[in-house]
Amino acid sequence: MFLNSRIPKKALSNHHINLKFSIYSTKFLSSLVSALQVPSIFPTKPHNQQNFPTTFDPYQYLNESAKSRDYTLEETKIIHTHFLKTNAFHSNPEFSNYLLRCYYKASAFDHALKVFDAIPHPNINSWNLIISCHNGNLRYAESWGSFCRMHSLGFYPNEFTYGSAISGCIASNFVNCGKQLYSLALKDGFSLDGYVRSGMIDLFLKSCNFNDALRVFYDESCGNVVCWNAIISGAIKHNEDRLGLNLFQQMCRGLPSPNKFTFPSVFSACAKCQQLDLGRLVHGLVIKYGDGEDVFVSTAIIDFYSKCGQVDEAVKIFSRMSVHNVVSWTAIITGFVQKGEFESALRLFKEMLSLKVEINNYTLTSVLSACVNPILLFQIHCWICKTGFYSDPTVKNSLINSYSRTGAVESSQQIFKDSKDSMNPSTWAAMITCFSQNGRLEKTFSLLKRMFREGLKPDKSCIPSVLSITDRLQLGEQIHCYTHKTGIFNNPLVGCSLFTMYSKCDCLKESYKIFREIPEKDEVSWASMIAGFTEHGFAYKAIELFQEMLVNHIVLDEKTLTPVLAACASLQSLKSGKEIHGFFFRRLIFAGSPIVHMYSKCGDLKSAKLVFNMMPFKDPVSCSSLVSSYAQNGQIEDAFHLFRELIVSDFEVDSFTISSILRSVNGPETGIQLHGRIVKLGLESDTSIGSSLVTMYSKFGNLEDCCKSFEQIDNPDVITWTAMINGYAQNGDGLAALKVYELMVESGFKPDSVTFVGVLSACSHGGLVEEGYCYLESMVKDYGIEPGLRHYACMVDVLGRAGRLEEAVGFIGKMPVEPDGLVWGTLLAACKVHGDVEIGRMAAEKFIELAPLSDGGYVGLSNILAELGNWEEVLKIRNEMKGTGIKKQPGWSYV
Structure with a gap:
């Protein structure tokens, strides 16, 4: 027996060994007796004649070579038997510890525990081994219990004890126990030990207590x-x-x-x-x-x-x-995908297949991102089904997203149906994103409702997709409540999507309130809020928010630079723009296009061109910004010179740049040459370019080419239809303009406020007073558009051209908004046509009151009086202009 009469009772009481283990020890000994039938592991004869050695020296097992060897369970049992026979087990604790180590390495944890219970006088090494045994058997509570028991018996732990005990705390996430261990280690002087310290850092990191881990690291120099x-x-x-x-x-x-x-x-x-x-x-x-x-x-x-x-x-x-491993292959494929070199990514994937390299779901996710060709996507889809990757939820989600990018929503739906037995919220989120990206609003919301009925909770990847297409405030508010209820509101992406939704619904106050409520705002959230302020005409608030970012030491990057420079451009604040440009330049953050746009909008075209020339890669946005700014500032030659530079340099000129240059054309011949270049590039069907061509030809009175340009557009939008309406209206064909408007409505397009400016202008050119009243009423009744000052000015023009000046005055008096200089100037022009001095004088006075530095009121009234031969009044008005320093501006024409 292990616990025989030679072990004093005092030893038993001192070490609190439970006597019930003696039963197990007896059984264990009987198992060793049976083990004697196993061939010896101590060869003294040829391999086929192995027997036990005649003499057994237990000390040979304490040398380093024997300690480093791993024995099987049967071999360990034989060694155990010899130790018992020679009484080595009880004579020296090193032999007991050696057996413990052998059983531990053989993963025979139960045998190791029984051996430990039989050791008469375990030492610190014994306790270290038994703590390691508990850890190896995933019995972390017992590991902690053994440490506490050892400590209560008066043993002094060493660095290995602390290391093993902390390892158990890490595996079981016993943070409080780990803190107690580290306190003891500090007290005993083992806190600087690398094993102990790294283990404690690891424990805090895995329990998400990074600050505590950092504090442990900084306790002493390491x-x-x-x-x-x-x-x-x-x-x-x-x-x-x-x-x-x-x-x-x-x-x-x-x-x-x-x-x-x-x-x-x-x-x-x-x-x-x-x-x-x-x-x-x-x-x-x-x-x-x-x-x-x-x-x-x-x-x-x-x-x-x-x-x-x-x-x-x-x-x-x-x-x-x-x-090469699968991670390196995947990394290089992902790099090509992110750069947009999809063919190179797919070529590498093909090489992986030919070399029979291991492929995982991450590889396939990257490869699917490179599939922009529907046929190729279908081929890879078939390969995925053949190889068994189709059952992987990540791969299925990538397939749904890939088919969504190619517009094959039905294929995405089929994959989703194949996953209907899966309760994976990410797959539902992928399908919801597919519907939202392809404009299937009803299906998006219907699937979201189904998700709730199935008992699934939309997660932080699903909610932003829904919010991105939500333009109904009531629905957005319901989703907002759901995010608070489920706790995903604190996620920066969800919070950013929420306040962007409110901003899109013109609820900027609520948007800013949510922004403030987000506990951990990332740089994207800050950039989005700055952009929201800028887009809604609160550029000064955007600058203030940027200054707050600086105070709070938020990480700044290109995402922040673009909206804050847009705010400077909106305010035309060149000083602020230069300061922000310098700030980002010092931090080696370069974003050429927003900087060019800012300088262009602020009128500093010299700086804009300088930054443009320094850009290693010119993009369409910077080109169109500079070309447009040259044109708007009257530098037509510079605009065309830059455009020619781009053409000569084989720069891929896009629709934005061409539209900008078309708007600055000042002669029919130049316009025709540009049109030829557009046809050569195959861009005549582009919507934005087509709209610019329509506007250009109508500006020169060429309605025939105007109509041809319109007919070449594949998908005309509201802007294009409006350009066509304005073209007819400006060239005096009001009836044709109204016919275009009716055709636009019949085609399913919803007119906007700019469209109605063109429609009312058509009514004025056609003398259609009653129709003008009807269209003004239709704005509010049918489309919910509140008329602005330009619409009222157009209606005044309708009445004025028809000679109904008294009615025009009454109309102005009933306007729900205060009339501006445009309204009174329009009435003044009508008075000149009809020679009405009294109303003209009243209109001129109102105009001069609103625009005292403009020559329009003086010149308009002077012309009326001159037509009637009242030269004394004309001379008086001319003298008034000289006295105030106002000069008549010379007229000009395209002809």
């Missing part, structure tokens, strides 16, 4: 590379990327040196922060320390270069790797 790796990796996993990079830089300035386990996390942070220059420096360190051959480090470098848009660099690293 030279252990494991601790540095743990805290750097933890910072990056907790989205503290810049802190992680800062810690890495501190590590490089002292000890220890980074190793191959440090670099992957650092490259990940560089990719997330788009720190290309820093990443290149880290790559240099990898080469310096000779870790470039490690497959994980190389894969991290490939992923970094790919995500930073440097796919050529990633390909170089990939080609030099002696061994």
Whole structure:
């Protein structure tokens, strides 16, 4: 027996050994007796004649070579038997610990526990082994219990005890127990041990207590590379990327040196922060320390270069790797996809198939993102079904998204039906996103209702898709309540979608309130709120919000730069725009197009052209901004010169740039030449270009070519129809303009406020007074559009041209808004036509009162009096103009 008479009772009481284990020990001994029939593991004869050695020296098992060897369970039982026979088990605790270690390595945890219970005088090594046994058997509560029992018996833990106990706390997430362990380690002087410290950092990181982990790291200066790796990796996993990079830089300035386990996390942070220059420096360190051959480090470098848009660099690293894993293949494919080089991505995938490289669901997700060809997408879909990946929810979601991008909504629906037995909310979210992206509003909301009926809860990936197409305030408010109820409101993406929805529904106050309620706002949220203020005419609030970002040290990037510069452009605040440009320039953040647009709108075309010339890649937005600004500021030659530069440089001129240049054309011949270039480029059917051509030809009175340009447009929109209405109206054919309007309504288009300006202008040119009244009423009644001052001015023009001046005066008096200079100027022009001095004088006085520095009122009244031969009054008005310093502006014409 293990617990025989030679063990004093005092020892039993001191170590609190439960006597019930003696029963198990007896059974265990009987099992060892049966083990004697197993052939010996101590060969003294040839292999086929193995027997027990004649002499047995237990001390041979305490040397290093014996300790490092792993024995099977049967072999361990034989050793155990010899220890019992020679009484080595009870004579020296090292033999007992050796047996414990052997059973532990053989994963025979129950046998190890029984051996521990039979040890007469266990030492600290025995307790360390039994704590490790409990951890290996996933009995973390027993591991913690063993540590407490050991401590209560007066044993002093060492660094291995603390390390094993903390490992158990990490696996079971016993944070409070871990804190107690660390307090004891501090007291006993083991807190600086790398094993203990790194384990404690790991415990706090896994329990999402990053600040506590950082506090442990900073308790004392640390030279252990494991601790540095743990805290750097933890910072990056907790989205503290810049802190992680800062810690890495501190590590490089002292000890220890980074190793191959440090670099992957650092490259990940560089990719997330788009720190290309820093990443290149880290790559240099990898080469310096000779870790470039490690497959994980190389894969991290490939992923970094790919995500930073440097796919050529990633390909170089990939080609030099002696061994490629599925992660490295996927990283390089993803890089090509992000750069838009879909053919290269698909070519690599084909090479993976030919080389029979392992493919996982992440690889397929990237490959499906590259499928813009429906036929190719169908082929890959068939391959996915053949290989069994079709059952993977991530792959199914990617298929739904891919078919959605190609407009094949029915195919997406079929995949969704195949997944109907799956209760995966992400698949429902993918289908809802598909409907919303393809404009299927009713189906989107219907599927959302079904989701609730099925007992599923829309998650943080689903709600933003629904909110992106929600233009009904009541529905948006219901979704808002749901986000609070389920707790997903705190997600930055959900919160950003909510206040964007309110902004889209013209509820800017509610939008800003939600923005303030979001607990953790990311840079996208700030940029979206700044854009909302700018779009709704509160550009000054956008600038204030940007200043608040600076005070709160929010990370700034291109997403922030674009809306804040748009606010400066809206305010035409050149000073603020220059300051913001300089601020971002110092932080090496470049975004050429928004800067060009800002300088252009603020009238500083010299700076705009300077920034434009410095841009390594010209984009259509910057080109159209500069061309348009030249034209609007009267620099027509500069506008055409820049346009010619783009053509000569083989720049792919897009519809925005061509539309801008068309609006600045000042002669029919130039317009015809541009039209020829448009036809050569095959852009005559483009909606925006077609609208500009219609406007250009109508400006020159060429209604025939105006109609031809309209007929060439594939999908005319409201703007195009309005341009056609205005073209007829401005050229005096009011009836034709109204016919175009009726045809537009019959085609299912909803007119806007600009359309009605053209319609009312057509009524004035055609002398259609009653029709004018009807269309003005239709604006409010049929389309809910409140008439503005331009509409009222058009109606005054309708009455004025018809000679109904008294009625026009009465109409102005009944207007729900105060008339401006345009309304009174229109009446004054009608008075000149009909020679009505009294009403003309009243209209002129009103006009001069509203626009004292304009010559229109004086000149209009002067012309009326001149027509009637009242030269004394004419001379008096001329003298008044000279006295106030107002000069008559010379007239001009396209002819």
